[in-house]
Amino acid sequence: MNEGVKTIIFPVRDLDRAKRLLAVVAGGEPHMDEPYYVGFKVAGQDVGLDPNAHGKGLTHPTPYWHVDDIRAKYQELLDEGATSVQGVQDVGGGKLVASVRDVDGNVIGLIQPKS
Template structure:
């Protein structure tokens, strides 16, 4: 079972408004999602998300998310290979499921399944 590749990277930020300005300048476009709890940019087939640091959905550092067809099957395969579940699959809106696991060195791997 292959992945669809890394398409999403979430960045925790202390000041969502200030970060939004910097990322808009970096990417050369305005965000497609702009709310008090999440700002998202679509750039050349990749999604760059800004999440307020310390919020429930915020990672501790930037996390790359691998898009998969079956998140539970991928979690099972990864844990069988030695990864540990950091955050079980959960719905985050619009039918999207996300989860994180850690590799044997503690690196965080994000998983996304769109329904």
């Protein structure tokens, strides 16, 4: 099952500055504020800032599709010609993420919420 794109992550170099700017456009403070990730909820959409994303090969905002079987979806994308950017990883509490690059160079993110 696929729940669509519910998360967008922005790679940032200056987390504090990016957090202040996003708070202005989001109209409020983040719901998660850690040195490794800052997250805002805006009208049901998760918008995140990742200061480590550049090191993971993510250089532009990345949409993340919420799926119920990330390993299967990740493998399907690879089978269709995508290349791995980040394999399936637990980012805390059972939440899994992965990303691939399509044949045109676009990054597609996947999230499997914790069960």
